[in-house]
Amino acid sequence: MIRLSNIKLPLSHDETALTDAILSRLDITKEQLVRFDVFRRGYDARKKANIFLIYTLDVETNINEQLLANFADHQLVKQTPDLNYHYVAKAPEGLTERPVVIGFGPCGLLSGLVLAQMGYKPIILERGKEVRERTKDTFGFWRKKQLNTESNVQFGEGGAGTFSDGKLYSQVKDPKLHGRKVLEEFVASGAPEEIMYVSKPHIGTFKLVSMVEKMRAKIIELGGEIRFSARVDDIDREDGQITGLTLSNGEKINSRHIVLAIGHSARDTFEMLHDKGVYIEAKPFSIGFRIEHEQSMIDDARFGPNAGNEILGAADYKLVHHCKNGRSVYSFCMCPGGTVVAATSEEKCVVTNGMSQYSRNERNANSAVVVGIDPSDYPGHPLAGIALQRQLEGNAYLLGGENYDAPAQKVGDFLRGNQSNELGKIKPSFKPGIKLTDLSKALPDFCVEAIREAIPEFNKKIKGFSTDDALLTGVETRTSSPINIKRGADFQSINTKGLYPAGEGAGYAGGIMSSAIDGIKIAEAIALSINSKV
Structure with missing residues (x-):
């Protein structure tokens, strides 16, 4: 063609x-x-x-x-280039060793699926629950403030991307068109066919739930095995080679090919890996707040007289400002027609995230407004970024009233340095609820200074962005992993052969699509490694 x-x-x-x-x-x-x-x-x-x-x-x-x-x-x-996905290998006859995939988010899901399609019959371990039970637990936290630390927005089948806007686009280089393979698998599992051609495809939480179930069934049909409530508590290493792992119930699984697709919030696993000697570095990430406006205002600002056009849908935006103090502030994970959601996975912490359904028809638009920070801001230890996240999330818990409500403030009051005492016309979407306060107490001073400078600048691009009644909710701390589990050109840990750090948690992706693409790359690397040893 x-x-x-x-x-x-x-x-x-x-x-x-x-x-x-x-x-x-x-x-x-x-x-x-x-x-x-x-x-x-x-x-x-x-x-x-x-x-x-x-x-x-x-x-x-x-x-x-x-x-x-x-x-x-x-x-x-x-x-037209060749758009078909070509498997790099096929499992040899009589293969006894099974690769193990830790984590069943987008990265682990696609890694496990492609391994299964090539005949390697992977064992997939997910610390959380299957997606429908996980959804009940997550909504239970939002409605009743009952947190299950092993089944929530961060942990469970589908990963953190299940409770998000379901964006399916990425800026990563993809010369082998792995992203198309991802979209094809999603469509085959029930996603709308339009995701194959629209420039900014998205799905939304409810569609993702049923898709993930169908993809799980496909893996099982191909000989894969999936275990839920199976947290990995230990790994075995011999002479720099991983040989197996131990689950929280004491069961040991032997394997010399293990995918580490644990997401950016498996802090206890990061700590275990570091204690075991797996090489980890601190990496930059970002912290800030969620900001909410009326979606109709964003539509008018972006599309003018064409606002509301069915083809255009709900408008999004992408903003960045380089501040006088040397920091960069940018919008992140913008959710048109969505809600701000509680995303903690640890007790006595408050974390925000954004979520949309496929329809994107909720009243408010929201996005994170975050400040880039790097290891010089949290020096001394590879896991120091985790400690900073916990500190900020625990502080937000206190500011919110110590009941999982989130601290919030109107934009006008935040910019003027006044505590908010009543809401304006923007009604908060955060569940469980919010407590109006002074958000300058929620972040380091240099972050507050940077965001106060950036919001009026963003208003020059999106008229109404700095309106007094817009609402900030804190804190957004899980923008990306605060660590990088270094890997080589063969996709294996630089000091633990057979361990394949992958996806967002290991520092190699950011979002559903890039994580899924990385999962495919890892599956290919494992297949080639196994076959080279047979």
């Missing part, structure tokens, strides 16, 4: 416009066009009153070779 890029059409174009654009670009007749598929659809909203849709199309004609020769020097007309 032939790939046509950068086909621009008006937002309200009719059904024949794509065909007409193809005929015009290739200078062919309608009879020469066999069919076409939409590979990607995005939009250009820089001019709000004149928004364009931008298409990438894969076209089949009855003169493909001739056209490719005619357009050999045209950058926007190329041969």
